[in-house]
Amino acid sequence: MSPRIQENFNAPANGIDAPWSPLVKRAKAGSRSAFAELVDLFQDDIFKMVFYRTQTQLDAEDITQEVFMQAFRKLSGLKKVDRFKSWLFSIAINRVRDFNRKKRFQSLFQPSDAGNDIKPSDTQICDQPEAIDELMKQDLWKQIGLIIDKLSRMEREVFLLRFLDLLSIREISSALKKSESTIKTHLYRALRKFRKNSSTLQSLKEEMP
């Protein structure tokens, strides 16, 4: 692994406690304030992780709330405190899967042209001064989506966790409950596909405000 990429991920190395381990220990012992500090520490990461997958702020906020509620209830079951981050991400991954499953199920009972309706957010942003920026962001998300859509489900999950959520291979392995070797294979395949579409990313970079 390149040291340059690795330094971006504040993952604990083997045998060294994560910086949040004392907080997790205190939270496990029943300290609400310690858990509140953990929420402050990880809320943004979890929210963004969910947002990348749902593309809706409201849904992402709701799911983030559910993730922390579940984490609070199940914290006593966490055996290794240094795995808290990957454990939290595994809860979030499952919640997003549930959400997508529910959404697919609901879409079966909705008219097929429901998706062509103008979203409320679209009309809303037209009235705002930063409307152009917002539309540009939406366009860029579409481009990122195009790159991501070319990957298989597992490749996509590993790729997103590695390069958007900035988790280490070890943390991804723990969150997805797969061996590190499997994760590396999926990551390699995802990167090969990503390289084929790197021109899209280049234009994406140029368009960024």
Place this chain on the structure above:
Amino acid sequence: MSFNKENHPNEDQLIWAIVDEAKLPDSIREHLSLCPRCRAGIKKIEQDLNNLGQTARQLAPATHRIISLPVDKPSKIYRWPHDWRISFGAIAAAALIIFTIWFSIPKTIIIEDTFSIMAEISWEDDDFMTEISTLAENVLPKIYMDIIGESYLSLDDEFIKFAVPDLGTDSLSHRQRRKGVKLC
């Protein structure tokens, strides 16, 4: 240390170098560590990936929602049944108490008590059956029988013989018939 300047790794090997450099053969690793062109190639891929991550983070909105937690963590009294060791211990203790009480009571007392209870039930049953038989013979209570005068009727065999004599040899009609007396 010299390295083969012409033997550059291919695209796949560069990608493997990003994923897990340790998986590459020693010769390629050595080449990658010394070749500026290959290092630049790896740096370029990493830069693209970093850009993607940064772009995504910039595009994602900020959340302002305050995470609300449950009002209070469940108390220990509520939580103890979820701990299987405590639950198991409690069940075992309850079973032990029940067995202790059961075996501490002398069995003779239990048997005697059982017999006396059965005898009592049997007497109660007899009384009940007697009452049912009385009712089957005469449904009306005794007070009604007193009112209609039925209770003073002693319909015993002697009274019946007196009222309705047998048609045997001792009857008056039989004796008169033998004497040749016409009754009608």
